[in-house]
Amino acid sequence: MGRKMRITGVVAAGGLGLMLAVAAQALAPGWVGPVAAQETPPAPPNAEAAPSAAVPATCARSEFESAVDHAAEALRDLNNRNRPEFQAKLRKLKEKRAWNDDQFLKEAAPYVKDDQIAIYDAKTNDLLASISSMGQEGANAKDPNCTVLAELRGLMQVLIDTQGTKWTYMFKKLDDELAK
Numbered sequence: 001m002g003r004k005m006r007i008t009g010v011v012a013a014g015g016l017g018l019m020l021a022v023a024a025q026a027l028a029p030g031w032v033g034p035v036a037a038q039e040t041p042p043a044p045p046n047a048e049a050a051p052s053a054a055v056p057a058t059c060a061r062s063e064f065e066s067a068v069d070h071a072a073e074a075l076r077d078l079n080n081r082n083r084p085e086f087q088a089k090l091r092k093l094k095e096k097r098a099w100n101d102d103q104f105l106k107e108a109a110p111y112v113k114d115d116q117i118a119i120y121d122a123k124t125n126d127l128l129a130s131i132s133s134m135g136q137e138g139a140n141a142k143d144p145n146c147t148v149l150a151e152l153r154g155l156m157q158v159l160i161d162t163q164g165t166k167w168t169y170m171f172k173k174l175d176d177e178l179a180k
Helices: 002-013 016-027 061-097 101-112 115-140 145-180
Strands: none
Touching: 002 115, 061 101, 061 115, 101 145, 115 145
């Protein structure tokens, strides 16, 4: 399913590789990204997907694909909204601590990868596996199951919420360090 790759790529971009790339990009001379106002998404009260109360009797295969596309777009937007400000704060910390470029890459790592972030990443990977399986099952079904579609949409919302909570956590960690 091609959409799996789109979502997986978007989420993988939120992992350590991108975050260190974010840190490295923040070092680029003359690099100036827009500093967007960070919108802190509310933490999900219970990070379990709940199917909607009223599941339609019929649904189309294309709804499975559009649901996956919508989630991928929401994840891209979340990353694009948060990445510039995060990069700016990393640069600010680098300047505050007077780190050279090599020190910066080493010292910035704990702000993008720690035990809590690993938990968010593991949950993200589990959600992606479920979403991929359910999306493929729904798109390939002779008669699409609308209950599965509702569950798929719920899982994708949990995925988006998990990534939002991860960003919030990383920002708090960085803000706390900048306040010292």
